[in-house]
Amino acid sequence: MEPVTLVTERLLLRTVGPGDAAAVYAACQDPDIQRWTTIPSPYLREHAEGFTSAIVPAGWREGTAFNFGVFERLPQDGLPDVLGPSDRGEGPLVAMLGIMPRPMGTGEIGFWAVREYRRRGYVAEATRALTHWAFTELGVGRAEWRAEVGNEASRAVAERVGFTIEGVLRAGIIHRGEHRDCVIGSLLPSDVGVPASVPYRSASPTAY
Secondary structure (H helix, E strand, O other): OOOOEEEOOOEEEEOOOHHHHHHHHHHOOOHHHHHHOOOOOOOOHHHHHHHHHHHHHHHHHHOOOEEEEEEEEOOOOOOOOEEOOOOOOEEEEEEEEEEEEEOOOEEEEEEEEOHHHOOOOHHHHHHHHHHHHHHHHHOOOEEEEEEEOOOHHHHHHHHHHOOEEEEEEEEEEEEOOEEEEEEEEEEOHHHHOOOOOOOOOOOOHHHO
16 A cells, blocks of 8 residues: 555654654653553664664555654645645654554554653544544554553543543553553544444443
């Protein structure tokens, strides 16, 4: 799939490339990003270069992961909601955001925010745009969010977007070579007023 660029009120979401390696490397020196995400630790410049020049393009090309750099949007009148990669009006990198296709029409969301740009609602705003795109363009029927138990910042973003927290999965993720418990949440097309590509029949509460 060819990369796309998404635009929100304050942000521009686009694929990253070699020119973004320095910004990714600098952001990932943050101990909180290394603590709560699956990036390598310590995070070296070569990791950022490999991510931006090889891993991200391969994910788009093979349809295995759709990663976006999230940038502050510079004011430009008349920008459409979906742009080509060359039509940019962007400021600094503020976050990374991605969705990975999973079986049965599920897409798993992942993100991190640059320390200096947290608590501004940027990741929630970007996640809303990404999930809408995934529901309407990728045919995703269920967006999933997972985070290790204790990652309250990530959970706050998920809840702000509208994810329903469904519980704790024991040994639900592997992090730093060991199974760890994680919280899981979901967002459905119907939660945001988007028609689903596959009909959904919810069970009654008494069925549980």
